[in-house]
Structures are given as structure tokens and as C-alpha cells.
Amino acid sequence: MSxxxxxxxxxxxxxxGSLTGDDSLKGEGKVDRTSGDAKEKLSGAVDKIKNTFKGKK
Incomplete structure (x- = not known):
């Protein structure tokens, strides 16, 4: 997943989770959201590194 x-x-x-009062589901959501944030940041960093080695800025 992206x-x-x-x-x-x-x-x-x-x-x-908020609507149903399910704290476990809410927690899973926070983990998924944080994981997505990390993937986006890592992807951006990888792109910057690739562009640096290609001579682009």
C-alpha cells in the first residue's frame, strides 16, 4: 500500500473507532496513519537522493 x-x-x-467507542480500532487507525506518514517521508527522501545522484536539485 502507498x-x-x-x-x-x-x-x-x-x-x-470513535463512533463505536472501540479504542483498539482507534489505535489501529493511528498506527496505520503514522505508517503512511513514514512511507511518504521516506519516499520523498529517496527521490531527493536519486535526484542528487542524477545531478538534479
Whole structure:
């Protein structure tokens, strides 16, 4: 899954957990959202490194 889809899935789980009072589901949502954030940041860093080695900035 991409970072954006993990973030969306996480937000949905958090919302469902809030509506139903399911703290476990809310927690899963936070983990998914954080995982998505990390994937996005890592992807951006990898792109910057690739561009540096290609001579682009």
C-alpha cells in the first residue's frame, strides 16, 4: 500500500473507532496513519537522493 492509502485507511479506522467507542480500532487507525506518514517521508527522501545522484536539485 502507498503512504496515502495507509493514511486514508488510518483516518477511516480512527473515525469508526470513535463512533463505536472501540479504542483498539482507534489505535489501529493511528498506527496505520503514522505508517503512511513514514512511507511518504521516506519516499520523498529517496527521490531527493536519486535526484542528487542524477545531478538534479
Amino acid at each position: 503512504g496515502n492509502s495507509d493514511q486514508a485507511k488510518g483516518r477511516a479506522k480512527e473515525a469508526a
